[in-house]
Amino acid sequence: MLKFLRKNTKIIVWAVVIAFVAWGGYAVSLQFQEASRSPGRIFGQEVSFREFLLASKAVELFISPSERQESPPTAEQIEARTWQFLILSREAKHRRIKVTDDEVRQTIVQLLAPEEGTLTRDQYLRWVQERLRQEPREFENQVREQLRIQKLLAQVRDELGPDTDAKLENWLIELVQGARVEIYRPRS
Numbered sequence: 001m002l003k004f005l006r007k008n009t010k011i012i013v014w015a016v017v018i019a020f021v022a023w024g025g026y027a028v029s030l031q032f033q034e035a036s037r038s039p040g041r042i043f044g045q046e047v048s049f050r051e052f053l054l055a056s057k058a059v060e061l062f063i064s065p066s067e068r069q070e071s072p073p074t075a076e077q078i079e080a081r082t083w084q085f086l087i088l089s090r091e092a093k094h095r096r097i098k099v100t101d102d103e104v105r106q107t108i109v110q111l112l113a114p115e116e117g118t119l120t121r122d123q124y125l126r127w128v129q130e131r132l133r134q135e136p137r138e139f140e141n142q143v144r145e146q147l148r149i150q151k152l153l154a155q156v157r158d159e160l161g162p163d164t165d166a167k168l169e170n171w172l173i174e175l176v177q178g179a180r181v182e183i184y185r186p187r188s
Contacts, residue, residue, distance in 0.1 A: 040183040042086055055089070056082040057134065058142035084172075087179045089145050092152040099147045107143050 038046040059081045063073065073081070112119060112127070119127065128136045153168070160167040 038184065040083070040181060042083075042090055042179050042181055044180060045090075047086060051086070052082065054138060054142060055085045055145075057132075057138075058146060059085050061132070061139075061142060062146055083181055083183070084176065085145070085149065087176060087181070088149045088152060090179075091175060092145075092148040095152065095155070097148050097151045097155070099144045099151065103147055104140055104144050107147060108140070111143075 038048055039052045040047050056078060059078055067073070108124075112124070125136055128134065128139050132139055156171055157164045157168060160171065
């Protein structure tokens with residue numbers, strides 16, 4: 001047996017190396033498959049992790065100060081609001097609701113005026129990066145989506161007519177049910 005091992009040492013070593021490389025490659029490919037999965041689907045379309053993260057930041061950004069003080073939302077509530085934000089955002093895009101750059105600028109000025117007063121462009125850029133820890137373009141897109149959702153809800157209220165609160169709630173329930181939300185949870 002030792003004579004056989006001495007003669008075929010190179011072949012045995014290479015076989016072991018190839019086996020370990022194949023095993024490692026398989027393990028890495030499984031990790032990439034898990035990492036590339038999206039957090040879920042809405043209306044039959046995948047939601048990217050980036051889209052979900054930006055929506056989550058937008059939801060947290062637009063929580064009213066009074067709500068933060070009374071009872072800050074839990075992580076589960078933030079996640080539920082994020083999915084609702086994404087559903088409403090996709091519905092607004094489906095209805096081709098537009099938000100102009102001027103509307104975004106005006107809203108940002110209104111958001112920052114009570115807190116910071118008038119800001120120069122450099123101060124605004126620094127404020128967004130330091131305070132929100134994101135790029136100004138991402139912040140502006142979050143504001144744009146929030147405005148788009150507000151316009152959608154205003155449009156739906158107009159369509160529903162009188163006694164809109166109850167009808168709007170029913171419309172939201174039907175929309176969420178029609179969205180066929182699938183949330184992927186990691187395996188434990």
